[in-house]
Amino acid sequence: MNLEIENILHGKEHTLSRPQPFRNLVAKAHRETNNKAHDRFFTEMLGDIDEPTFPFGISEVHLNGAEITESHQILPDDLNNRLRFQAKQMGVSLASLIHVAFAQVLSRTSGQDRVVFGTVLLGGMQSDHEAGEMMGLSINTLPIRCDMGESTVRERVHQTHLRLAALMDHKHASLSMAQRCSGVDSGTPLFSALLNYLHTSLPANSISGGSIKEFISQEEQVHYPGIELLGGRERTSYPFTMAVEDFDHAIGLTTHTLRPIDPVRMGSYMRQALQSLADALESTSNIPLLQLEVLPPEERVILLHDRNSAKMDFPRHQTIHGMFEDQAERTPEAIAVVYEDQQLSYSHLNTCANRLAHHLIGLGVRPDMRVALCVERSLAMVVGALAILKAGGAYVPLDPTYGSGRLGAILADAAPTILIADVDGQTALGNADLSSIVVINPNTEPSNPSTNPHISCLTSRNIAYIIYTSGSTGKPKGVLIEHQGVVNFLMTRQDMCGIRQGSRVLQFSSYGFDGSIPDLYATLGYGGIIYLPPDHIRYNPPLLWDYLRDHSITQAFLPPALLRDC
Structure with a gap:
């Protein structure tokens, strides 16, 4: 859209390709959808899931965004480099590590050992050049499962990598169909948390000291004569959404949470989970997945010491x-x-x-x-x-x-x-x-x-x-x-x-x-x-x-x- 605006403003309308209706993409996706294969895949993954994953017990998934708050942070350079190195060493995508860390956060905040959450997939036909020039939503949200269980960190990373790859073969399946394949009662959401891992761009000078000065992409920074960019915001209907921006040279976390959940706190959980994951992958031991830390050290001190400093004597043998x-x-x-x-x-x-x-x-x-x-x-x-x-x-x-x-x-x-x-x-x-x-x-x-x-x-x-x-x-x-x-x-x-x-x-x-x-x-x-x-x-x-x-x-x-x- 930015490219079209720029061409029009510079009198280059003749260079624009012929507009393609979004319905063409929808029709093509529908023709290439194999419902039986989708059903088999999601039944195998979700059939024995009989409880939803609700962080902090919040189950509402039809929000309008009015009560959503957000926070942004850039991971430290050292952590960014360590995660990328470990992903390369293991032959997996960085996204696989991100999904495992996010599952850890959800497991601790929901009390579930079998975690299910939504992951955002690019739903367009990547091989179709015209699809990239269409105006319309070309993403899809589908559930992915990550079990804590008895597996080691390395085992879970490999399993998640394989599951994400398999999920891409079903990127045009509907979320409602996938949810019906689970054992959760109809009418009850399967999950209330969403992860959006995306590649994007960010100028190097916009990152300073681990924070973001201008959290907008290069395309949004283009200045057009007579047009002023006032700003924008992104919202989903979910009470907890984590967008992980892969800037190639950095990793950004944008956290959206429903009040009173603190997005800064949830972002710190994700950062700690990634830190623990990097530590575990660098270790020569097969560290169990359940040993990964999610609670930041400063919050651990608050919970275990500061808030428990008040003591009260009571008759311990009384009934x-x-x-x-x-x-x-x-x-x-x-x-x-x-x-x-x-x-x-x-x-x-x-x-x-x-x-x-x-x-x-x-x-x-x-x-x-x-x-x-x-x-x-x-x-x-x-x-x-x-x-x-x-x-x-x-x-x-x-x-x-x-x-x-x-x-x-x-x-x-x-x-x-x-x-x-x-x-x-x-x-x-x-x-x-x-x-x-x-x-x-x-x-x-x-x-x-x-x-x-x-x-x-x-x-x-x-x-x-x-x-x-x-x-x-x-x-x-x-x-x-x-x-x-x-x-x-x-x-x-x-x-x-x-x-x-x-x-x-x-x-x-x-x-x-x-x-x-x-x-x-x-x-x-x-x-x-x-x-x-x-x-x-x-x-x-x-x-x-x-x-x-x-x-x-x-x-x-x-x-x-x-x-x-x-």
Whole structure:
């Protein structure tokens, strides 16, 4: 386009070739597309990928660029030369090294060992001279996979080089078709990060001290009479895009990220990954890929030292239910929990939980044994959770308001031996297979002992509960939480929020969500009162506002937007 403008301004229109419609290129690409071959290739590469790669969990891939920020940097000359030398020594392209380093960054920021991201390919017919003179988009984005696994750095570089070469044979395949060949659910993006490796030009005097003074190409610097270049910007719809500009004598990194992700930080990760890659390739040892560093030294110091300098003493041998039992001994007659017109004192709550705990112990519950809890929002919810903890078990919360599919998946994965469920809970579980599970009602037998159980082998390092993720990246995953970590967190939360004897705390979050933990146990551990609003109030902002006012709630941990219009 710049060449055509220049010729027109200099009166050389007659030298211009005849315009070719972009549709000709599209038609030619379509004729030369082998859908069966594309399908085989992408199925082989992506067929067993059942989780997407989302750095920092960000999955939105239809952005308009408004919230995108960018940064630019030039790699040091020494690193540039080392990378090019190693690529030449190995007989691979520099692009192969760049792709391996980018995969490392994505693996660390997404938590995935099998990384998939988009790579930008030149989609034009390189052998077609007319194609190079067409106005239109001649690039294509396709997925590429890079497994961390047990491979060495050299093995992964060679494998990536071969995969990139094979991918070029399918450069006209559609992204939607490639994504359908994966095991990721339809409607869920396969990836949310993009790498664009491109050859371009940059005047030597535009590079100074590892930074870029004028990050524009020579073509854009051409001055035409009567035309002023105001500037321009490039954006994609992805939340994380890395453009790696190969200037022959230098390598530039342009990073685009969705706020609040810092593009400078992501650029530093890429630079560190390339530094580690060069170090590994220069070593005579077969260094495992997983040993490559992504975190820059300065950020490592911040994370491991600066932000961990504040220490707080806490009773490391204390358990969650132990905190409650101590408080129940101090204030036995104080109100502990309120649900509609029902309430329990600390003493009464402790007695109810003890009776159910002894019942569970009689059924064989031991430390770390999984016990599921599926009851409606009520006093039984609090009693059941405490009872499982007192018996030494690890409770698996199953909120009856969740879909039966999610509840069934969690139940199957956690494989509890015992299920505490009321009528609503059993109904919510639908057709879940309970044949191997002992199901008991939260209403206990009055003959059970009311004393605090003493489990000699129970310590603060045992599992308190198993919380499941939302499942946004596939299926819900269980996270095992120990007593010790929760006690530490509760003490910090109490220090921040000032929960004390008589505090009135709204228990808003679903007990299947970890946001319920401080509502329940910080309150009971420090003498506060738990208020359980029924679901019809929780889901109605005006009614919830009235509930907060009518019960003189002093602490409520909930989304501020919920009460915005009240």
